[in-house]
Amino acid sequence: MLSCRCPGRGIPLPLEFEHDRHSGAAVTTVERDCVIAGGGPAGVMLGFLLARAGLRVTVLEKHADFLRDFRGDTIHPSTLTVLGELGIRDRFLQLPVTRLPTLDAVFDGERITMVDFRTLPRPNDFLVLAPQWDLLNFLVEEGRAYPGFEVRMQTEATGVVIDDGRIRGVRAAGPDGDVEYLAPLSVAADGRHSVVREAADLTPRGFGVPIDILWFHLPKPPRRPSPDARVLVGEGDGPDDRPRGVLPGGNGHPQRRVR
Numbered sequence: 001m002l003s004c005r006c007p008g009r010g011i012p013l014p015l016e017f018e019h020d021r022h023s024g025a026a027v028t029t030v031e032r033d034c035v036i037a038g039g040g041p042a043g044v045m046l047g048f049l050l051a052r053a054g055l056r057v058t059v060l061e062k063h064a065d066f067l068r069d070f071r072g073d074t075i076h077p078s079t080l081t082v083l084g085e086l087g088i089r090d091r092f093l094q095l096p097v098t099r100l101p102t103l104d105a106v107f108d109g110e111r112i113t114m115v116d117f118r119t120l121p122r123p124n125d126f127l128v129l130a131p132q133w134d135l136l137n138f139l140v141e142e143g144r145a146y147p148g149f150e151v152r153m154q155t156e157a158t159g160v161v162i163d164d165g166r167i168r169g170v171r172a173a174g175p176d177g178d179v180e181y182l183a184p185l186s187v188a189a190d191g192r193h194s195v196v197r198e199a200a201d202l203t204p205r206g207f208g209v210p211i212d213i214l215w216f217h218l219p220k221p222p223r224r225p226s227p228d229a230r231v232l233v234g235e236g237d238g239p240d241d242r243p244r245g246v247l248p249g250g251n252g253h254p255q256r257r258v259r
């Protein structure tokens with residue numbers, strides 16, 4: 001077994017080379033306290049929390065960045081509360097976010113406030129619109145304050161390491177080749193088609209969802225949309241005015257036309 005350093009990416013890690021038991025190819029091994037497959041909100045936030053608690057954590061994200069435009073953009077008051085408890089809320093709100101005190105709808109020309117966040121305890125009495133990638137980039141930047149925090153981009157989890165009937169870590173393929181991240185705790189946060197979950201032979205439980213959501217961009221109209229518009233439009237004081245609509249669901253297909 002040979003010791004080595006990872007060439008040029010992120011903080012130096014305790015790396016070793018060994019050979020794949022099956023193919024004989026060289027495999028790098030890295031020992032961490034926790035390895036998390038998937039750099040979405042679940043994986044990045046868990047990595048942040050564990051690193052904050054002093055653990056050595058690696059988050060594996062298969063994409064090169066967090067720019068998934070189809071992801072959500074509402075940051076809820078309860079999330080702001082959590083960010084506040086972690087001491088990072090105010091820095092997050094310094095990003096170019098949109099604050100919505102209410103959610104309104106116009107029915108037959110009458111504007112109705114459907115949700116009034118101002119009834120919530122201050123200071124988190126508003127909804128924030130911010131693209132999910134802004135939140136993820138922010139959490140990763142904040143995580144750098146902790147020496148044990150590491151995110152490996154372009155690194156795809158391909159399976160789990162099983163030894164003596166127990167899961168010992170996650171296998172991944174990245175820019176530096178194949179790596180086995182060995183850790184007492186392996187987490188599958190790699191989304192609904194989780195590779196790690198399948199490799200670990202875990203069976204998810206499904207819950208029915210009664211709605212579908214259409215997600216698309218429209219140019220912002222110069223004036224407020226017509227009273228019978230069927231799309232809810234977020235109107236705030238910030239840069240984000242992406243329309244969004246909620247429709248009755250049905251086998252994943254929208255059942256109405258949206259004007």
Ligand SMILES: Cc1cc2nc3c(=O)[nH]c(=O)nc-3n(C[C@H](O)[C@H](O)[C@H](O)COP(=O)(O)OP(=O)(O)OC[C@H]3O[C@@H](n4cnc5c(N)ncnc54)[C@H](O)[C@@H]3O)c2cc1C
Pocket residue numbers: 037038039040041042043060061062063070071072073074075076155156157158189190191192194195196213215
């Ligand atoms: C259209 C839409 C709108 C939404 N709007 C909102 C909203 O406004 N507000 C809100 O709070 N929520 C919203 N959501 C829900 C929110 O996006 C999800 O709840 C959240 O993204 C789930 O986070 P997650 O980390 O569990 O999984 P994911 O976000 O799916 O993250 C999984 C990550 O794992 C990575 N990955 C996958 N496979 C691998 C692999 N093999 N190896 C390494 N990495 C891998 C993926 O690239 C991804 O980055 C919306 C969802 C959708 C689809």
